[in-house]
Amino acid sequence: MNEQIICSGCGIPVQTKDSDKPGYAPKAALERDVIVCQRCYRLTHYNEVPDVPLTDKDFDKLLDDVSKSDAVVVMIVDLFDVEGSWMMKRKDLNHLPLVIVGNKFDLLPHSVNENKIKLWLKKEAMKRGYKPEKIDLMSANKKADVMRIAALIDQVRNGKDVYIIGSANVGKSTFINQIIRAFDGDEDQLITTSIYPGTTLAFIDLPLDDGSKMYDTPGIINPNQMYRSIPQKEMKLLQPKREIKPIVFQLKEEQTLFIGSLARFDFVSGEANHFVCYFPEKFTPHRTKLSQADDLYARHKGETILSPPSKEALEEVPPLKAETFTIAHDKTDIVIPGLGWVTVGHKGAVVTVHAPENIKVTLREAII
Structure with missing residues (x-):
């Protein structure tokens, strides 16, 4: 060669x-x-x-190339896994025009207000030091959404190159493939996409009609994503296939909710409270008494009432680690990145969350 x-x-x-x-x-x-x-x-x-492996050094080099360019940066964020979408390690790109696009909007309940989600996403981005010029929402599987976002990017870039960035599995390559199809691109040049994170290994450049280019960049696998905790064959279970249907529980203290065998929410103390669950369709929350939770998990993890994942897959999942939170504000989300979240209706609840030990459970203002 x-x-x-x-x-x-x-x-x-x-x-x-x-x-x-x-x-x-x-x-x-x-x-x-x-x-x-x-x-x-x-x-x-x-x-x-x-x-x-795409090492941190490799990824730093790629981001350094972006930082030195005179380009527009488009960050794709998975609206079902916002916490897992932020890049943990990144160069300062704030000197470049930034567009943030929330993908998989179609997974959120259809009753949500689009403008409220945009405002919420902007606040979350600014907390992390991002300074977006524009924020919009889409489903990368819908041609009309992609065309609208493409027009927005074209307006912002003003003839400049475009870099599409984001963590693994947020939908970057799916978005670019839709653009290729929409503009009669060569189907043979479609970018590799799958349910598995990290499927792009280097910059992939696509020519734009004015001589500039659009680049798909590798998605860095955020160590705080649930994808890092389960076997590859189980990863598809983490990706919702359709609109999330919230499941509401009215809990009293000393009750527990299991989310398969990957997570557990103990309502330790507080007045009766609403717990609203947002998880992929394969995960059906199971309620039990806190006093019975340890025994139930020991006897039934990986079985029908506490699955997925399977018993075999659980052997590769890190042990669950407990962390206790006191809910300080009404309508607070307790988030397990890559799995989903529970919205606690009223402040004052003390909740202990069990999740794989490598996962950082977080609190946030409710997205819905």
Whole structure:
């Protein structure tokens, strides 16, 4: 291979010498019209994801390139996993125009007010030091939404290049693929997408009609995402397939809610309170007495009433760690990034949350 060949799926240079290193493809693959690395081929055809590490050093280099450019930055945020969407390690990009787009809006209950969600998202972004010029919402699976966001980006960029950034699995590549389709792009050039986080390994550039380019960047896997806690074959359970239906419980103190075998909410003390659950459809909350919770978990974890995940998958899940919160404000969300959240109706409740030990449980102003 004298000339450098780029994988059309993930953007990484293709090599044929070492099957254990990123970009490997068998020599026969180079005869195809569209060349993809072995990893992207397996991902697309078999939903297999060989581990290819993108180190912090690699990601710092990529963000450094963005920081030095004269471009517009578009950050995609997963509205179902906002806390897991923020990039934990990042260069200061505030000198560049920033557009924040909340994706998967269609997963939120249809009764939510779009403008309130935009305002809420702006407040959350500013808490973290971001200074967005524009904020909008979309579902990357809907062509009309993507076209509207594309028009917004075109208005802001004013002829500049565009970098699409965000944590893994927020929908960056899905968004760009919709743009390719909408503008009669080559279907063979669609970017690798899947339920698995971290499927883009390098910048993938797409030419725009004025000579500038749009770049899809690798999604860094946030260590605070639930995706880091469960086996790959169980990851699809974390992604809602349809609009989330809130499940409401009127709890008294010393009652417990289990969310499968991945999380537990103990209402330790306080006046009777509303607990509203927002989780993927495969997770049905199970209520029990706090005094019986430990025994129930020991006997039934991974079984029907406390699943998913399966018993086999639970062997790879970090042990649950307990953290106690006193709810200081009405309508507060207790968030387990990548899994969902519970909205506590009234202040004063003392709640102990059990979640995998690598997950940082957080409180926030209710999104809904």
